[in-house]
Amino acid sequence: MVVAQDFTVDLNKPLVFQVGYLGEAYQEWVHQPIVSKEGPRFFESDFWEFLTLTEWWVIPLIWLPVVCWFVSMSLRMGHSLPQIAGNTVHYLIHGCHHKHPMDGLRLVFPPAATAILLFPLSPLHDCQFWNLVKLMSNPSMTPALFGGGLLGYVMYDVTHYYLHHGQPTSEVPRNLKKYHLNHHFRIQNKGFGITSSLWDKAFGTLPQTKSAEKSR
Numbered sequence: 378m379v380v381a382q383d384f385t386v387d388l389n390k391p392l393v394f395q396v397g398y399l400g401e402a403y404q405e406w407v408h409q410p411i412v413s414k415e416g417p418r419f420f421e422s423d424f425w426e427f428l429t430l431t432e433w434w435v436i437p438l439i440w441l442p443v444v445c446w447f448v449s450m451s452l453r454m455g456h457s458l459p460q461i462a463g464n465t466v467h468y469l470i471h472g473c474h475h476k477h478p479m480d481g482l483r484l485v486f487p488p489a490a491t492a493i494l495l496f497p498l499s500p501l502h503d504c505q506f507w508n509l510v511k512l513m514s515n516p517s518m519t520p521a522l523f524g525g526g527l528l529g530y531v532m533y534d535v536t537h538y539y540l541h542h543g544q545p546t547s548e549v550p551r552n553l554k555k556y557h558l559n560h561h562f563r564i565q566n567k568g569f570g571i572t573s574s575l576w577d578k579a580f581g582t583l584p585q586t587k588s589a590e591k592s593r
């Protein structure tokens with residue numbers, strides 16, 4: 378219990394609708410820190426209480442996509458990044474692969490860069506991808522789903538390598554190789570899919586066949 382003049386604040390009850398009654402004593406009360414990792418309850422309602430509680434990783438998880446969306450809006454409207462910075466970042470992340478598509482040692486995504494993306498603050502419980510998976514599953518399923526996500530990334534990356542350097546003999550991988558190399562050597566602004574053309578169909582980036590181009 379904390380007593381301020383004639384009003385007593387009960388720290389075991391929701392605080393928000395108590396503190397107004399402190400009057401002039403509020404400033405003195407609020408600037409007396411309580412050192413505890415366990416925070417107070419704000420509201421009686423579980424719903425309103427839930428809306429006041431936020432893990433740190435929720436902020437980048439929610440707002441970084443919004444940031445990217447607004448930046449991309451400016452880019453689509455014709456605004457461009459400073460050329461030196463834009464060129465450097467693009468080349469480092471992806472441009473080098475387009476300039477040297479058969480460089481076998483810079484084709485897959487380096488593990489060091491993947492680790493930085495997965496573990497921004499290093500300990501597993503602070504990993505944004507880990508916490509995203511945890512939101513969608515129960516504690517016993519989270520490690521398996523996390524591992525499954527990493528497995529999907531591994532399969533994607535080695536498939537990408539195989540499409541550049543493998544010599545497929547069966548129809549499906551041969552068509553995938555042709556589709557991807559078409560993106561590198563013929564129409565670079567379309568055909569972004571690696572393991573499938575599904576998303577190119579969905580986003581309107583499916584390249585025309587050579588026969589369709591000739592008939593135009």
